[in-house]
Every structure is written in C-alpha cells, then in structure tokens.
Amino acid sequence: MWALENVRLIPGDGGDEPTLEGILLDINDRKRIEGDIAFRAYHDELTSLPNRALLLDRVGVAMANVQRKKQRLAVMFLDLDALKVVNDTLGHGVGDSLLKMVAGRLSEALRRGDTVARVGGDEFVILLPEISREADAQRAAQKILRTIAKPYVLESDELHITASVGVAIGPRDGATPESLIRNADGAMYRAKQSGGNRFELYSHVGPGIIGRTAQEAELRQAIDRDEFLLYFQPQVTIDSREVVGVEALVRWNHPERGMIEPAGFIPVAEQTGLITVLGEIVLRKACQQGVEWQRSGCLVPRIAVNVSPRQLYQRDFVGMVTRILNMTGFDPHLLELELTESMAMQKSDRSRAILKNLRGMGIAIAVDDFGTGQSSLSYVKQFAVDTVKIDRSFVIDVVRKKSDQSIVSAVLLVANQLKLRTIAEGVETDAQCEFLQERGCREIQGYLISRPLPADRLRRTFLRSATARAAV
CATH class of the missing domain: 3.30.70.270 (Reverse transcriptase/Diguanylate cyclase domain)
Structure with a gap:
C-alpha cells in the first residue's frame, strides 16, 4: 500500500504543548499509473x-x-x-x-x-x-x-x-x-x-x-528511375510446342550491380509495402508490351502476371486492373493473373469476391506453385480458377522419385476432372515432358523450351505474325 502523509507542527497557546496535525492520502492509484507509464516506456504494449x-x-x-x-x-x-x-x-x-x-x-x-x-x-x-x-x-x-x-x-x-x-x-x-x-x-x-x-x-x-532501410531506399529510387523491366518465358502446348502463353517476369536493371532477379528485391518490396507499386508497374508494362506486339503484327498469346497476397488485398485492386486495361487498351481475355497456392490457406470471402469480379471481366486466374500448399483440393473447389501450375519442385525429379510422381499424377487427375488448364513449370528434359504428357498435362514451361527472354528477342524467336496465322 502506498500513502502520502503531510504533517505540520502547531504551536500551543498559553503554554500548552504543541500538537501535530497531518493528512494521510491514499496514492495507490497514482503509483499504479506511474508504474504503468514506466513499464510502457520500456516494454511493448501488445x-x-x-x-x-x-x-x-x-x-x-x-x-x-x-x-x-x-x-x-x-x-x-x-x-x-x-x-x-x-x-x-x-x-x-x-x-x-x-x-x-x-x-x-x-x-x-x-x-x-x-x-x-x-x-x-x-x-x-x-x-x-x-x-x-x-x-x-x-x-x-x-x-x-x-x-x-x-x-x-x-x-x-x-x-x-x-x-x-x-x-x-x-x-x-x-x-x-x-x-x-x-x-x-x-x-x-x-x-x-x-x-x-x-x-x-x-x-x-x-x-x-545492406539492411532493409538501405534496400528500401534503393528500391524507391529504382521505381522513380524506372529501372524495372520485363522478361518473358514462353508456355507451349506439350504435343505441338505451339506458344499459347508467356509469363511476365520482372528484373531490376541496377546501374551498379547489373540485372537482379526477383529473389534479390521482391522480399524487400513485400516487407515495405512497395510491392503494390511494383506490382502495378509490372502489370502496366506487361499490358503495354502486349499492345506493342499486336501493333508490330504479332499474334499475342495469353500474358501471365504474378500477383502477391498484399497486392490482391490492396484497396480497390480490381479498379487498378481496370484502369490499366483501359489505359493500355489491352484485351482482358489475353491477361492471366497468377496467385500462389499459399494464399488459399487463408479462407476469405473477400478473395472469392475479388476473383469473381476479375473473371467477370474476362481475366483468367491461375494457381501458381500448385501442390506445395496444404489445401490444394479445397482451394480449387472453393475458388473459381482457370489454370493450375504444377510447381517445378515436383517436376525436377518426377522421372525417378515415386513421391513426386504420385503428387503430379494426382494433381493432373483432379485438374483434368475439373476441366482446368494445366501447366508444368521447370520442365528441362524430354523424359520429364514424356511423363507429364502421359498423365494428361497439356502445357509446359521451362528451360527445355526457353529461358526467360527480353521482349524483342521473344517476339523474334517465338511469336507468329497474325497474317501468317490467318493464312493457315
């Protein structure tokens, strides 16, 4: 118990003995508040x-x-x-x-x-x-x-x-x-x-x-200086090797360190919130590139763009996509947005609403890294998606590892039953391709076909002209 005592001496009158007069105050509340303030000064409130x-x-x-x-x-x-x-x-x-x-x-x-x-x-x-x-x-x-x-x-x-x-x-x-x-x-x-x-x-x-503060400053400068560019990796049919899509992959053209791949800056962008700005840049550049290919006389395949969870849940994500499509004039039916399977582990009515709106615009939805999460089947049933992409971690050893064979076979079986498009990532050998084709995989992507390429080189190497296609 805490108390504050004030005492004063009162002289006696006419020879009387002096007396003491005092006040005793209960200051428990004040001491508790002071203790709380001192604690909060050196401790996290949560x-x-x-x-x-x-x-x-x-x-x-x-x-x-x-x-x-x-x-x-x-x-x-x-x-x-x-x-x-x-x-x-x-x-x-x-x-x-x-x-x-x-x-x-x-x-x-x-x-x-x-x-x-x-x-x-x-x-x-x-x-x-x-x-x-x-x-x-x-x-x-x-x-x-x-x-x-x-x-x-x-x-x-x-x-x-x-x-x-x-x-x-x-x-x-x-x-x-x-x-x-x-x-x-x-x-x-x-x-x-x-x-x-x-x-x-x-x-x-x-x-x-360098720490995150310095990395964030560099990343902000790179955005202001427009140092990001896109490479594209083709997606082809497994039987005829016809190009049916390309995946847009961002690169940072650093003035001192050269070309930096996503692993070198995406984590920083995610942590600092800059991923929403960077994601919008990537989507805009991908749509602009599609329009440029069209103007050059090419038959433009589907363009896939990766979307992070933080981008998807930013304020008015659907509105942002709509603005970019309107600004660039790119056909939404040629756009595919890739979402990681891990996003499916968080059940959300908001996710379903966003994906429904996007698909209503004609945009396709793909589940990236399919098979790596813990809720693959429930995800496909719960959300309206068009494409599943089998993660490269299962494709690498699919020819010799029974466990990977079982996973890939099961994913393809379910996806085909649901009439979804299937793409296998990271395909590097003909043996992998043969296994996938036998299990019903329809499309592949990986070094067996091509590394990610700059836009102009991909156009010269893989894209057919619209007039040539019409003639066929």
Whole structure:
C-alpha cells in the first residue's frame, strides 16, 4: 500500500504543548499509473516484451560483461515470414493474437537471463548474453525456427507461419549495440532472400550486405528511375510446342550491380509495402508490351502476371486492373493473373469476391506453385480458377522419385476432372515432358523450351505474325 502523509507542527497557546496535525492520502492509484507509464516506456504494449530502448540497454550491459570476461554474446534478429498475409486475409485482430502466441513461445524457448524483445510489427530481437561458441547460437536459432513453425490454433483456424533469423556474434560482428543489431538484421534479410524459414550468420554473409532501410531506399529510387523491366518465358502446348502463353517476369536493371532477379528485391518490396507499386508497374508494362506486339503484327498469346497476397488485398485492386486495361487498351481475355497456392490457406470471402469480379471481366486466374500448399483440393473447389501450375519442385525429379510422381499424377487427375488448364513449370528434359504428357498435362514451361527472354528477342524467336496465322 502506498500513502502520502503531510504533517505540520502547531504551536500551543498559553503554554500548552504543541500538537501535530497531518493528512494521510491514499496514492495507490497514482503509483499504479506511474508504474504503468514506466513499464510502457520500456516494454511493448501488445506483447509486454521489452522494447527497443530496453533491448539496447541490455545489449550494452551484456557487451560490457563479455568484453571484461573475454566471452561472447549473440544477437538474433527474427522476422515472421507471412504475418502480412494473415493480417490481410483474417484481420489485424487475428494477427495481434498470433503475435502474442509467438512472443509466448519465444519466451518459453529461451534460457533464464536471455532477452526477447519486440522491435517492430513482426520483428523480434533475441539476446543471448553469454555463449561459449558460435555453435551455441546456431543451435538456439534452429530451436527457435522449430518453435515458430509449429501450428497455431486460433478459434477455428489452424495457421502455419515461419520465420527468418539473422545471427550476429558480439563483439566480433559489432562494436556497439546498434551495429550488432543492425548486422543481425542484415543477415536476417539474406535468410529471407534465400526463401525464409532459415537462419544466416552475419560472419557467413559478410559486411557487404545492406539492411532493409538501405534496400528500401534503393528500391524507391529504382521505381522513380524506372529501372524495372520485363522478361518473358514462353508456355507451349506439350504435343505441338505451339506458344499459347508467356509469363511476365520482372528484373531490376541496377546501374551498379547489373540485372537482379526477383529473389534479390521482391522480399524487400513485400516487407515495405512497395510491392503494390511494383506490382502495378509490372502489370502496366506487361499490358503495354502486349499492345506493342499486336501493333508490330504479332499474334499475342495469353500474358501471365504474378500477383502477391498484399497486392490482391490492396484497396480497390480490381479498379487498378481496370484502369490499366483501359489505359493500355489491352484485351482482358489475353491477361492471366497468377496467385500462389499459399494464399488459399487463408479462407476469405473477400478473395472469392475479388476473383469473381476479375473473371467477370474476362481475366483468367491461375494457381501458381500448385501442390506445395496444404489445401490444394479445397482451394480449387472453393475458388473459381482457370489454370493450375504444377510447381517445378515436383517436376525436377518426377522421372525417378515415386513421391513426386504420385503428387503430379494426382494433381493432373483432379485438374483434368475439373476441366482446368494445366501447366508444368521447370520442365528441362524430354523424359520429364514424356511423363507429364502421359498423365494428361497439356502445357509446359521451362528451360527445355526457353529461358526467360527480353521482349524483342521473344517476339523474334517465338511469336507468329497474325497474317501468317490467318493464312493457315
């Protein structure tokens, strides 16, 4: 109990003894409020974990201790790989509940004396103040990845997420708390660029990596300077090898580092929200290129453009697509939008409505990477789609691995029963092509046919003239 007492001495009159007069105030509420304010200054409001300010203080203390004792410490920067998909499809309330569960799991997985802090929306930093060897940090990172990857049950939904982790060892990888955390952040981003659900050591990726803040600034400059261009990979019928479609694939023509493929910048665009701007650029350029091919006298095949979950759920996505089609004059019946199968794991009436509107405009919908998710059949039944694309991870070893053969055969069987177009990605050999054809696959895409090509080279190599087709 807290109380505040004010006392004053009152002199006596006519020789009387002086007396004390006081007031006793209950200040429990004030002390509780002061404690709440002090707690919030150093803790995250949602998860009650330490925030960045308290983390920096603890890392500073730990660095002083290890330098005095000639020991090591580890800082791990963790970023969830798919929280934005959860927020966009199930709402931020579910996302917040998921973050609390992640915070709880991380706290339980660590030793007494370790620190886990939340430093951003889906970002956590873990401090191991004393380790004997680098291998100790590696084992801890592996344990954390396994912990995060276990299913999360929220109401009636079972969610699956993964994380990317960057590890920096102090004091070797940073002389200050800020530099150590920054370098762990850079290593984390290399893990995310490599596909996520893994960890990277800063000592392995080196000081040449740049963190997300610098990458975001570069990406914004690239958008302003129009440094992005499209390559196109042909999609052909499996029997006659006639070109029936092309997939538009974005490249960053960096002024210093040359041509950068999507894995080098798409994760940054997703994390920063720039994917919506970049996605609109890609769609516009793809439609403009289709119109240019038409004007040059070519018979234009279907053009497939990839759409990320964050793009699909941006405000008025259908309106944005409509504006680009109207602006470029491209025929919507020649446009196909590819959605990853993982989007299907989040049940959403909004998704169904968006896809219905797009298909009503004549735009085809394809499910990319089909077979890699956990709800393939339910996705096809739940959503109105036109095409399924079999992921290249199943095609690579389809000739010799029984498991891949079973998966590919089952996917083709279901897709054909539903009268959907089927495309196999990553086809590189005639043996793969023969297996796919025997199971009813109708179209293929991959290095057996062609690598992704610049627009002009694809036109010269693969596109037929409209007059030649008419003559046939």
